[in-house]
Every structure is written in C-alpha cells, then in structure tokens.
Amino acid sequence: MSRYHTELLMYVAPEPIREANERWIARILEQLGHARLSADGLSLPELWLSPDLLLTQTCGYPLMTALRGQVRIVGRPRYELPDASAGNHCSLILSRADDPRKSLADFRSSRGVINSEDSNSGMNLLRHRLAPLQQDGHFFASVGISGGHRESLRWLREDLADLAAVDSVTYAYLAHYAAEEVSGLHVVARSALSPTLPFITVASATDEQVEQLRQVMNQALRELPAVAQTLRLAEVLPATEGDYRVVLDYQCEAEDLGYGRLR
Numbered sequence: 001m002s003r004y005h006t007e008l009l010m011y012v013a014p015e016p017i018r019e020a021n022e023r024w025i026a027r028i029l030e031q032l033g034h035a036r037l038s039a040d041g042l043s044l045p046e047l048w049l050s051p052d053l054l055l056t057q058t059c060g061y062p063l064m065t066a067l068r069g070q071v072r073i074v075g076r077p078r079y080e081l082p083d084a085s086a087g088n089h090c091s092l093i094l095s096r097a098d099d100p101r102k103s104l105a106d107f108r109s110s111r112g113v114i115n116s117e118d119s120n121s122g123m124n125l126l127r128h129r130l131a132p133l134q135q136d137g138h139f140f141a142s143v144g145i146s147g148g149h150r151e152s153l154r155w156l157r158e159d160l161a162d163l164a165a166v167d168s169v170t171y172a173y174l175a176h177y178a179a180e181e182v183s184g185l186h187v188v189a190r191s192a193l194s195p196t197l198p199f200i201t202v203a204s205a206t207d208e209q210v211e212q213l214r215q216v217m218n219q220a221l222r223e224l225p226a227v228a229q230t231l232r233l234a235e236v237l238p239a240t241e242g243d244y245r246v247v248l249d250y251q252c253e254a255e256d257l258g259y260g261r262l263r
Helices: 015-032 044-048 060-064 121-135 149-157 170-178 205-221 225-231 241-256
Strands: 002-008 051-059 069-077 093-096 112-113 142-145 163-167 185-190 199-202 233-237
Touching: 002 015, 015 051, 015 069, 015 093, 015 170, 044 051, 044 093, 044 185, 051 185, 051 205, 060 121, 060 149, 060 241, 093 121, 093 149, 121 142, 121 149, 121 241, 142 199, 149 163, 149 185, 149 205, 163 170, 163 233, 199 205, 205 225, 205 233
Parallel strands: 002 051, 112 142, 112 163
Antiparallel strands: 051 199, 069 199, 069 233, 093 163, 093 185
16 A cells, blocks of 8 residues: 555644545545555645655645646635635735724735735735735835734734735634634735635646546545535636646736835
8 A cells, every 4th residue: 555645734724624624635545545644744845845745735826936847736626615616715805803994005004914925815915916005115014924824813813913814715714613713803805816725746647647636536525525515615626737827927917016025
C-alpha cells in the first residue's frame, strides 16, 4: 500500500469543518487503496511541493506565483454558501459594527490587517478593491500581518485594526459554527469574484490520474452526504491554470493604478 501526503488545511475551523474534511480524506484514501503519510513538521510550501503529495488545497495567489508550473490542479470546489457559489468566492471587507465609518473611502488612513502577503483573499483581492481609492500609493496608515483569517477577525474585535478582508467561505463557516468570532463585525464591501481555492497534486501526475482523483473526490462526497452538507460543498469542478489567471489580472489592475503593494 502506497503512502502519500493528503491534507486539507485551508479550512480547518471550526471543529465540525475539520472533522468533515478528515472524513472526506479517509474515504478518498480508502477508495484509492492508499495510506496517509504524516505531514507533521512540513510547512505549507513544503507540503505543496512534496514529491509524496497526493492531494491538498492551496490559495489561488501562490498557485499563480510560487507554485506555477510546479503542481497540477485537480479541480476547484463548488461551495453553496451566501458569498461562494458556482466555483467562485470573494473577500468580505469587514470592520467593527460600531465603527461610524461606513464606506471604504471613509477608512482611508485607518489601520489595516491582512493574514499574509501571499494571500489572495486577505491581500490580493483587498488591494484590487482599494486601488481606485488609494492616494500616492497609500490607503492605510498602517498594515499589520495577523497570520490567519481568524486572527484578523480577532484584531478587529479587539480594536487592534479597523479593516480586514476575509475569505467568504471562512466567514460563512465561522458565522454558522462559531458565531462569536464574527459577532460585532460588519461587512463594509465585497471584493471582486475569484475562483475558489484549488485542489492540487504533484506536477508529475498524468491527465488520467488527475481526472481519477477528481472523480474519487466527488464519489466520496456523494457517499458522505453529511460531510457534503457540513462543508456546503456540492462538487469538485474541473479547473485549469487559465481559470486562475484572473488572480494575476487583479494584481496587474492594482499595479496600473499605482497600488502594487498594499499599504
């Protein structure tokens, strides 16, 4: 029995989401006749580029920058959530509900927070949305890096920042299963749509292997309706690098407006 890294780490909270992903992984491996290789100690980039990778999920921005040409796209998830459907999602740009500023322009010279500089939903989509509003290459008075979407939400709740962009899937999961983490927050605006976070495998995988893996993922979802319902995941759609070109288009549009760096 072959052993491979099989990890879904983009959405690991709240606990029902983590448990549903673990059940999905177990069924996928069972159907393929593979065993799971521990990824303990691996960073996300090391996992994404491991020669022992079977399946994981990455962000659309690193897919088109750091990982381009080094992995194969298996597909993209079709969630059925308030701000994520048809294989697309967006960023929700949030503030505290008691903040008197109501439009994005009102937040110029405020305190921003992003989860990381290589995040599509936390940085790239926010940069694209703010680019028409920046002045001399600046929008914020300061930009902090929280390390994760849930941390960015905490920064808002605890008045450590004024504005953050959070993946709409993350927000929906928290709103349903851990409402206290989004309590007291307000959606100021939404970003442009972007393809949902891609599932990937090793670059050496053949077309037939990629298609088989996607089919097995969907078969497992059909066999585990409670998992599909918890994740609000209808199916894994076919996807190509071309679907994610829009992520770089958003970057270029911001750069053309003089806002190549979110600040």
